[in-house]
Amino acid sequence: MEKLQNKVALVTGASRGIGAAIAKRFAREGASVALTYQTSKDKAEQVAQEIRQLGGKAIALRADGADPQAVISAVDKTVQEFGGLHILVNNAGIAFYHDISQLTLEDFDHMMAVNVRAVFAASQAAIKYLGDGGRIINIGSCQAERMPDPGGSLYAMSKSALVGLTKGMARDLGSRGITVNVIHPGPIDTDMNPASGPTSAYQRSLMALSDFGTANDIAALATYLAGPESAYMTGSGLTIDGGTNS
Known part of the structure; x- marks a missing residue:
């Protein structure tokens, strides 16, 4: 049986990469x-069209993660279009790496706005609609747990903040039967971090499995968290990084 039959999901940042894979799998x-x-x-629109061609229902909505009102509006538009909301995947995010001495307050504010504040805004908007069995899935990073590279202080901080936000929301929403979890991907072969990129050899040297993961690997885990088998899991961080942090 289809695990998510009759469910409505909103996946942020899903025009490509991990977000697109999650949207298609759902x-x-x-x-x-x-x-x-x-x-x-x-x-x-291409991702949405691929879904419709397979007989599914999909819409694409513009929402800049730096604008909380746009994120909130996307939640409301999803409900208006499909009549409800059962699953929110906070996937949209940014990454940039600079030495701490070169970073600015504007860099700090932008990283936190997109990677943390947008998650808060979307989740707060979504809980008005989520009922018993609702799911919030945040996409973090294995670098929330370990930062092996110089220049990643802001990115690591923002993804670490998602851990605290996830655990806090899990406590707040548990009595309503809503689960909240965070996935921590490692090196995943996407446009942003291709397996053939200039740092790929270095990234492989950190792994136990010595190869990049795929967006479909993350989509499979997200589907598990969105489905009935994970009903007793909340407040958890699941690392899927090929052993990068092992």
């Missing part, structure tokens, strides 16, 4: 899917 499991994008409208 649709294959029976969910109606709304996906957001910031600038890549054509790519987002």
Whole structure:
């Protein structure tokens, strides 16, 4: 049976990479899917069209993660389009690496706005609609647990903040039957971090499995967290990094 039959999901930052893989996997499991994008409208519409061609329901919504009102509006539009909301995946995020001495307050504010504040805003908007069995899934990073590279202080901080936010929301929402978990991907072969990129050899040297993961690996874990088998799991961080942090 399709694990997400008759469910409605919103996946942020789903025009490509991990977000797109999650949106497609959810649709294959029976969910109606709304996906957001910031600038890549054509790519987002292509993902939605692929879902519709397979018989699913999908819409693409523009929402800049730096604008909390746009994120909140995306939640409301999802409900207006599909009549409800059962699953929120906070995937949209940014990453940039600079030595701490070179970073600015504007860099700090932007990183936290997109990687943390947007998650808070979307989740707070979503809980008005989520009922018993609702799911919030945040996409973090294995670098929340270990930062092996110079220049990653802000990124690591923002993803570490998601851990605290996830645990706090899990406590707040547990009595309502809503679970909240965070996935920590490691090196995943995407446009942003290709397996053939200039740092790929270094990244492989950190792994136990010596190869990059795929966006579908993350989508499979997200589907588990969105489905009935994970009903007793909340406040958890699940690392899927090929042993990078082992």
